[in-house]
Amino acid sequence: MIIIENLTKVYDNGFVALRNINLEIPDGQFVSIIGLSGSGKSTLLRCINRLIEPTEGRIIWNGIDVTRASDDELRQIRRKIGMIFQQFNLVKRSSVLTNVMAGRLGYINPIYSLFNYFPKHEQERAMAALKRVGILEKAHNRASALSGGQQQRVGIARTLMQEPEMLLADEPVASLDPATSHSVMKYLQLLNQEDGITVMCSLHFLSLARAYSHRVIALKDGVIEFDGLPDDIDKDRFKMIYGEDAVEVEIH
Amino acid sequence: MNPSPTQNRSRLALRRLLIVLFIALLVVIFSYGWNVTRIDFTLPQQPQRQENVGNALRELLSPNVFTQDYDVKNTLISFRIGCSDDFPAPVPVDNGEPYIIAAPHCGESDDIITLQGFNFASDGLARINWIGTDEERRIRQIVGTNSDNFVVGFDGTFSVEIQVPRIRGSQNQTHSIETQGRFPIGAPRLSETTYLVLEKMLETIFLALIATAVSILPSVILSFFAAGNLMHPIKMPLGNLLVTFTLFPVGAWLGATLLGALGQTVLQITQTEIGALAIIVSGGVIGALQLPFMASVSFLKKRDDTPKRNAAKPNPIVTILSSVLFAIVIITVFSWLGGTSLWIGRIASEGSFGFIGKFFGSIGQLFELSVIAVGAIVGAFSLSSMGVTLTRSALKEVTVPVSHILGTILGGLAGAILLGLTASIGLTMAWLGLLTPILAASLAAPILPTIYKQFVLKTRRPEQTERFLMTVLGWVGSIVGFIVVFSALNLQRALIEGSTPPRIVVASFAGLELYSYVLQAMLFGGILGAIGGAMAGTKANFPFGDTLYTTTRTILNALRSIEPLIMGLVFVIWVGIGPFAGVLALALHSVASLGKLYSEQIENIDAGPIEALESTGANRLQTIMYAVVPQIVPPYIAFTMYRWDINVRMSTIIGFVGGGGIGFLLQQQINLLRYRDAGVAVLAIAIVVSILDYASASIRQRVG
Numbered sequence: 001m002i003i004i005e006n007l008t009k010v011y012d013n014g015f016v017a018l019r020n021i022n023l024e025i026p027d028g029q030f031v032s033i034i035g036l037s038g039s040g041k042s043t044l045l046r047c048i049n050r051l052i053e054p055t056e057g058r059i060i061w062n063g064i065d066v067t068r069a070s071d072d073e074l075r076q077i078r079r080k081i082g083m084i085f086q087q088f089n090l091v092k093r094s095s096v097l098t099n100v101m102a103g104r105l106g107y108i109n110p111i112y113s114l115f116n117y118f119p120k121h122e123q124e125r126a127m128a129a130l131k132r133v134g135i136l137e138k139a140h141n142r143a144s145a146l147s148g149g150q151q152q153r154v155g156i157a158r159t160l161m162q163e164p165e166m167l168l169a170d171e172p173v174a175s176l177d178p179a180t181s182h183s184v185m186k187y188l189q190l191l192n193q194e195d196g197i198t199v200m201c202s203l204h205f206l207s208l209a210r211a212y213s214h215r216v217i218a219l220k221d222g223v224i225e226f227d228g229l230p231d232d233i234d235k236d237r238f239k240m241i242y243g244e245d246a247v248e249v250e251i252h
Numbered sequence: 253m254n255p256s257p258t259q260n261r262s263r264l265a266l267r268r269l270l271i272v273l274f275i276a277l278l279v280v281i282f283s284y285g286w287n288v289t290r291i292d293f294t295l296p297q298q299p300q301r302q303e304n305v306g307n308a309l310r311e312l313l314s315p316n317v318f319t320q321d322y323d324v325k326n327t328l329i330s331f332r333i334g335c336s337d338d339f340p341a342p343v344p345v346d347n348g349e350p351y352i353i354a355a356p357h358c359g360e361s362d363d364i365i366t367l368q369g370f371n372f373a374s375d376g377l378a379r380i381n382w383i384g385t386d387e388e389r390r391i392r393q394i395v396g397t398n399s400d401n402f403v404v405g406f407d408g409t410f411s412v413e414i415q416v417p418r419i420r421g422s423q424n425q426t427h428s429i430e431t432q433g434r435f436p437i438g439a440p441r442l443s444e445t446t447y448l449v450l451e452k453m454l455e456t457i458f459l460a461l462i463a464t465a466v467s468i469l470p471s472v473i474l475s476f477f478a479a480g481n482l483m484h485p486i487k488m489p490l491g492n493l494l495v496t497f498t499l500f501p502v503g504a505w506l507g508a509t510l511l512g513a514l515g516q517t518v519l520q521i522t523q524t525e526i527g528a529l530a531i532i533v534s535g536g537v538i539g540a541l542q543l544p545f546m547a548s549v550s551f552l553k554k555r556d557d558t559p560k561r562n563a564a565k566p567n568p569i570v571t572i573l574s575s576v577l578f579a580i581v582i583i584t585v586f587s588w589l590g591g592t593s594l595w596i597g598r599i600a601s602e603g604s605f606g607f608i609g610k611f612f613g614s615i616g617q618l619f620e621l622s623v624i625a626v627g628a629i630v631g632a633f634s635l636s637s638m639g640v641t642l643t644r645s646a647l648k649e650v651t652v653p654v655s656h657i658l659g660t661i662l663g664g665l666a667g668a669i670l671l672g673l674t675a676s677i678g679l680t681m682a683w684l685g686l687l688t689p690i691l692a693a694s695l696a697a698p699i700l701p702t703i704y705k706q707f708v709l710k711t712r713r714p715e716q717t718e719r720f721l722m723t724v725l726g727w728v729g730s731i732v733g734f735i736v737v738f739s740a741l742n743l744q745r746a747l748i749e750g751s752t753p754p755r756i757v758v759a760s761f762a763g764l765e766l767y768s769y770v771l772q773a774m775l776f777g778g779i780l781g782a783i784g785g786a787m788a789g790t791k792a793n794f795p796f797g798d799t800l801y802t803t804t805r806t807i808l809n810a811l812r813s814i815e816p817l818i819m820g821l822v823f824v825i826w827v828g829i830g831p832f833a834g835v836l837a838l839a840l841h842s843v844a845s846l847g848k849l850y851s852e853q854i855e856n857i858d859a860g861p862i863e864a865l866e867s868t869g870a871n872r873l874q875t876i877m878y879a880v881v882p883q884i885v886p887p888y889i890a891f892t893m894y895r896w897d898i899n900v901r902m903s904t905i906i907g908f909v910g911g912g913g914i915g916f917l918l919q920q921q922i923n924l925l926r927y928r929d930a931g932v933a934v935l936a937i938a939i940v941v942s943i944l945d946y947a948s949a950s951i952r953q954r955v956g
Contacts, residue, residue: 049867075869078867079868080869083868093882093883103868105870105875106868106869113877113878159868162869168867
């Protein structure tokens with residue numbers, strides 16, 4: 001369970017990205033975060049694992065105050081929170097296997113990293129993760145040789161290495177075509193249903209949010225505009241979130 | 253609102269005027285530069301200069317690469333001045349040897365006679381001598397030329413005309429005409445100069461190679477500190493930083509004395525046969541146990557799987573013991589390596605592969621020389637990291653009044669140490685004494701703005717004018733700080749006379765002497781540091797990474813601005829004329845240059861993987877190893893190749909200041925006006941540089 005209390009983020013240039021956000025997300029929920037570009041979706045996700053330092057407020061995860069954690073504690077918390085990104089954030093020159101194993105670094109003795117060494121069972125774990133996302137045969141390819149959808153699946157396999165309890169997905173399908181988008185979203189759904197991983201996923205398309213999530217949170221100018229079931233977003237709500245001129249686009 | 257047409261027109265006119273003024277300014281600057289550089293087209297037209305440059309170029313462009321051994325064969329024929337019947341025409345005998353025929357076979361002085369030669373070396377040089385009755389050789393020039401030598405025809409024959417000389421008392425005497433023909437012996441071969449140039453070229457290439465190789469490791473390390481994107485996020489609570497800084501000199505002193513002594517002992521033991529035996533044994537043990545070192549480290553740092561509310565406080569005894577153990581292990585391994593190198597150097601410096609042994613011996617020497625310094629560094633880092641680990645939780649707990657009191661004490665100590673350090677540097681080099689007031693200025697800079705923030709702004713954000721005011725206040729504070737420290741330390745003397753401050757000892761402790769100059773600087777540092785520490789408190793977040801970044805960049809830029817030739821001058825004084833001085837100069841310059849180039853490559857990498865790995869809970873070292881290193885390896889290789897290329901070019905001229913390599917030879921040849929020999933060196937440089945240029949370009953293309 002994650003509790004966000006009075007979360008505010010003001011960037012150094014004075015831009016207020018988040019204003020007084022209060023949220024409570026129970027374990028095992030699939031939450032979509034929607035909103036226009038610049039509405040604070042990415043900032044909210046990154047504040048949870050403190051890739052971005054919140055200005056004010058608290059984030060309590062399983063009873064631990066993330067915002068007050070020391071560097072060591074923060075690393076221990078981050079191990080249990082996976083994250084996938086719009087641009088996949090793989091090391092393009094490294095092999096798929098290495099990219100996946102990098103997700104395990106938080107568990108591995110840092111001394112090993114100097115020698116680029118992973119224990120045997122961790123390599124097996126990485127192969128299992130790749131098998132799960134269906135690209136086992138690509139393990140020894142360079143990450144750059146994969147298509148966008150495959151790269152994002154490598155990203156998912158990397159978070160699987162963390163044995164996460166929660167997954168933050170920052171626009172995971174925004175760089176993908178509609179068909180690939182659905183396949184990636186299905187993997188996220190699978191992790192949510194099979195492993196009980198809480199998923200917080202920011203999305204551009206409301207249709208994707210409707211199709212996959214239990215709950216939709218809409219942000220507008222750093223404030224929660226809507227928080228409820230996907231089906232409760234009607235035309236009026238939609239216009240409130242996306243502005244008067246917006247038209248809902250379906251993606252199939 | 254749109255500007256009116258008249259406004260538009262006047263603006264256009266103004267712009268035209270500005271362009272005209274700009275062009276006029278350019279013309280003025282350019283003309284002045286033309287005069288300053290003394291461009292004068294009458295000089296190159298002077299006939300003497302044209303002839304000189306023609307000769308020099310001709311010789312440079314006919315390099316003395318090949319040589320040929322020659323034998324000179326002399327052929328004689330008799331000639332009588334004043335014809336008579338008792339002097340018949342000599343009958344030539346063709347037995348394969350060169351012979352000549354004179355026509356006519358007798359004559360008067362000043363007659364023009366024709367000489368025909370046979371069986372001479374094709375295309376060889378020959379000359380004609382007149383040998384009178386006095387046995388004296390007189391060179392006869394060929395009619396119509398003014399050179400002594402002529403070239404034999406392709407078929408080995410010639411036909412030339414000479415004038416019979418006028419020699420007193422030669423009438424009615426039989427003289428001899430001698431033809432000296434040059435015959436090549438054997439095939440053409442490379443000249444002595446070529447061999448010398450090849451030898452020096454090899455030296456040059458290795459000079460560049462060693463200088464580049466030596467500079468790689470320091471450049472790589474420095475490049476991480478000089479990369480803004482890696483350094484910027486590094487922040488540290490001021491308290492921890494101050495603890496580190498305060499413990500640093502103590503640790504350095506302890507390390508130099510205790511660890512240094514340990515290292516020297518280990519060095520002494522391991523450079524004997526016992527050491528070699530011990531290495532073999534321990535190698536076997538390590539092999540048998542499969543990296544027990546890693547295992548022991550993982551035991552020390554056992555990791556917990558579940559995040560905890562409060563991380564367990566470190567057991568102080570364990571922390572101290574592991575720090576001490578770590579320091580001892582590091583220094584032992586270091587000196588062991590040194591001792592073994594020395595040992596290899598001693599036993600294996602004979603024979604044709606003795607240079608390998610000598611290399612190890614030399615490396616061992618380097619280890620031996622630096623063991624105290626390494627001990628100091630290891631000691632400083634261990635003690636300060638130990639101090640931070642032990643005080644971290646305590647520092648986290650302190651509240652407002654205590655944190656500021658602690659800040660005052662620690663800040664004062666750290667400031668005193670910092671300025672004491674720069675003052676010590678200023679003791680040896682007069683102008684570097686300026687570091688002290690400069691640092692004092694940077695310490696004093698934030699004081700006034702912080703006071704303003706604290707008492708006027710409180711929590712409000714500053715407005716535009718206030719921000720400007722704070723900047724001005726910062727400058728005022730730093731200028732005042734600079735002037736006060738500058739005049740108190742009497743630095744104008746150092747600037748004007750270039751003399752170092754007097755060394756008046758005020759106290760001495762265990763061989764360390766404290767000079768009054770340093771004490772003064774320490775007092776200022778203490779005061780400024782205490783004020784800063786008091787205002788900021790120990791909990792303030794100090795942009796440690798930015799400080800490191802700025803310091804590294806400044807040092808690299810300063811080093812890079814000094815040309816390797818100038819560094820070479822200094823190193824020649826230090827280590828004498830020869831390639832060693834060149835290696836040092838090029839290596840130092842390469843560190844500065846590669847450090848900057850490398851760091852720019854780090855700044856250009858894709859930040860995504862860094863973010864991704866940070867989000868997985870990887871620590872900084874792991875993030876760098878897995879997100880940064882794979883991205884920078886190709887550009888690093890490319891830039892190293894590029895630098896080697898540059899170093900080869902540089903090493904061809906570093907010899908001009910005595911830095912060894914081919915430049916030294918080239919300079920000698922030019923000074924002796926031996927342009928044909930210089931031409932060989934120039935040719936060799938051109939060939940090697942273009943080959944390397946091509947090679948480095950193709951390698952860079954392949955890895956890039």
